[in-house]
Amino acid sequence: MIVGFDYGSSNCAIGTLAHGHQVQLVELEAGRYYLPSTLYAQHNALVVDFVANKLKGSDLAEAYLNARASLLKGVPAIRRDLDLGSGETGLQIGTAAIEEYIDFPEEGYFVKSPKSFFGAIGLKPQQIAFFEDIASAMIMQIKQRAEQQLQRTITHTVIGRPVNFQAVGGEQSNQQAINILTTAAKRAxxxxxxxxxxxLAAGIDYESRLHEDQKVLVVDIGGGTSDCSFVQMGPSFRGRSVRDQDFLSHTGKRLGGNDLDIAMAYHNFMPLCGLDSTLKSGLPMPNQLYWQACKINDLHLQSEFYSQANGRNLKAMLRDVSEPNKLARLLKIQQSKLSHQVVRQGELSKISLSSDAEYMAKLDCIEPQLFKDVTHTDLKEAVTDSLKQICELAQDAITSAQTQPDVIYLTGGSAQSPLLKAALNQSLGDIPMLNGDNFGSVTAGLTKWAHQIYS
Known part of the structure; x- marks a missing residue:
C-alpha cells in the first residue's frame, strides 16, 4: 500500500487516497490524525531495546544486534530496576509521551521534534546512531498504528523533508538527516x-484545485524549519511525474514555530529567572545561561544546561547575584528538567495571542502560583527578528526565480499568524495570500505525489 508520510517537527501524519482520489488522513491516536512528534523513554537504552525487538526475524536484525550489543547487554538490569513487565516497553510516543514527561520530568528521557536534530553539525557516530534509533522507534510505531487502522500492509511512501535541515551544515547536514530517516524507514x-x-508537497495539494496556471510562492512555516518554493503550477503542469523544470527556486533554513516558542519563553519568562538582572558586582547576568535553558531544539546547548557542572555553577552563583530568588527559579528548571514545559507555555502564549490581546502563562511547574501575563505586543517584540528572517527567505526565493508570484500560498502551524502576514505584506508588497490547511496540506501533497510516482 502507498502512503504519504509527514514526519514533522511538531506533528506526524499519514495520508492515503480513498475512493474518488480524495486524501484521507489515518487516525494515529484515539480520535486524532496528528500525532505530536515526541518520545519519552524511562531509560534511553529502552529505545534501543524497542528497536531490537521490533527487528526480530527481519533481514536487518543481525546487523543491528551486533552494532548495539554493548548497549543491549545492560537492558535486562535496567528493566529490573524499573520493574518493567515482559510486555512493557517503557517507551511512549505522541500525547502519551508528553503526559509521561509532565508526570516524571526528572526520571526519563524526553525528546520533542527529533527531526530538528538530524542535520546538526558535529554529531559523533554514536549520536547519529541514537537518532537513527529514535526515528526508528517512532516510525515503527506510527506505521504499525496506521496499518492497524487500514488493515493493510504499507510498503511505499514519500516522506516530507525541509529544503535545509540545518543551513549551517549545508548539503552535508541534509544528507546526514536523509540517511537517518531512510535508515529508520527501512527498519520500519x-x-x-x-x-x-x-x-512543494503543500503546493501540489494546492495545485489539484487550480483551474488556471499560476506562479505560486509556497511559504511553509513548520515546527523546525521555514521553507519557500516558487513553483509553476496548474492544469498545464499537473500530472507530470518529473517536475524539476517547474520548480523555479527553493529557499529554507532551520527556523520554525519552535523557534518562535523559544523566543517567547526567553524574552517573557526568563526575566522571572534573573535575565536582565545583575550580579552583586553590578555586572549583568550572562544571557547564555538563559538561551541554554530555552533552546530545546539545540542538542549542545541543552547538554550544557543540564550538565552537572552547570548545576554546580548555578548553585555557586546564588551567593553572587542581586536577586537570588529569581536565579533559584532557573536552578529549579535545571534540576527538574523543565525546559520543555517552560517553552510549551511560550507555544501556548503564541497560539492564544494570534487572536487574543493577552494570555496568562502558567509557570507553576517552577514555583507555586508563578504566572506571567503576556500581551500581543510582547509576542510581536519576541518574534520580530524571526519574522524578518522568514521574509528574507521569501524574498530570496522570488529573486532566484527572477519573476513575481501571482499568489503566496501559506501553510504550516505558524502560517495563520496575522503578524506573519503583515510582515510578508510589508516586505513583498501587495501580493494575494491564501491559507492552506495549516497542518494537512503537506501530508495531502505527499500522498498525491506518492501515488503519482509509485502507481
Whole structure:
C-alpha cells in the first residue's frame, strides 16, 4: 500500500487516497490524525531495546544486534530496576509521551521534534546512531498504528523533508538527516522510500484545485524549519511525474514555530529567572545561561544546561547575584528538567495571542502560583527578528526565480499568524495570500505525489 508520510517537527501524519482520489488522513491516536512528534523513554537504552525487538526475524536484525550489543547487554538490569513487565516497553510516543514527561520530568528521557536534530553539525557516530534509533522507534510505531487502522500492509511512501535541515551544515547536514530517516524507514518495513520538499508537497495539494496556471510562492512555516518554493503550477503542469523544470527556486533554513516558542519563553519568562538582572558586582547576568535553558531544539546547548557542572555553577552563583530568588527559579528548571514545559507555555502564549490581546502563562511547574501575563505586543517584540528572517527567505526565493508570484500560498502551524502576514505584506508588497490547511496540506501533497510516482 502507498502512503504519504509527514514526519514533522511538531506533528506526524499519514495520508492515503480513498475512493474518488480524495486524501484521507489515518487516525494515529484515539480520535486524532496528528500525532505530536515526541518520545519519552524511562531509560534511553529502552529505545534501543524497542528497536531490537521490533527487528526480530527481519533481514536487518543481525546487523543491528551486533552494532548495539554493548548497549543491549545492560537492558535486562535496567528493566529490573524499573520493574518493567515482559510486555512493557517503557517507551511512549505522541500525547502519551508528553503526559509521561509532565508526570516524571526528572526520571526519563524526553525528546520533542527529533527531526530538528538530524542535520546538526558535529554529531559523533554514536549520536547519529541514537537518532537513527529514535526515528526508528517512532516510525515503527506510527506505521504499525496506521496499518492497524487500514488493515493493510504499507510498503511505499514519500516522506516530507525541509529544503535545509540545518543551513549551517549545508548539503552535508541534509544528507546526514536523509540517511537517518531512510535508515529508520527501512527498519520500519517500508520497501520503497522517496523524499519531497515539504513546501512543494503543500503546493501540489494546492495545485489539484487550480483551474488556471499560476506562479505560486509556497511559504511553509513548520515546527523546525521555514521553507519557500516558487513553483509553476496548474492544469498545464499537473500530472507530470518529473517536475524539476517547474520548480523555479527553493529557499529554507532551520527556523520554525519552535523557534518562535523559544523566543517567547526567553524574552517573557526568563526575566522571572534573573535575565536582565545583575550580579552583586553590578555586572549583568550572562544571557547564555538563559538561551541554554530555552533552546530545546539545540542538542549542545541543552547538554550544557543540564550538565552537572552547570548545576554546580548555578548553585555557586546564588551567593553572587542581586536577586537570588529569581536565579533559584532557573536552578529549579535545571534540576527538574523543565525546559520543555517552560517553552510549551511560550507555544501556548503564541497560539492564544494570534487572536487574543493577552494570555496568562502558567509557570507553576517552577514555583507555586508563578504566572506571567503576556500581551500581543510582547509576542510581536519576541518574534520580530524571526519574522524578518522568514521574509528574507521569501524574498530570496522570488529573486532566484527572477519573476513575481501571482499568489503566496501559506501553510504550516505558524502560517495563520496575522503578524506573519503583515510582515510578508510589508516586505513583498501587495501580493494575494491564501491559507492552506495549516497542518494537512503537506501530508495531502505527499500522498498525491506518492501515488503519482509509485502507481
Amino acid at each position: 518495513g517500508f520497501k520503497e522510500v522517496e523524499f519531497l520538499y515539504e513546501p
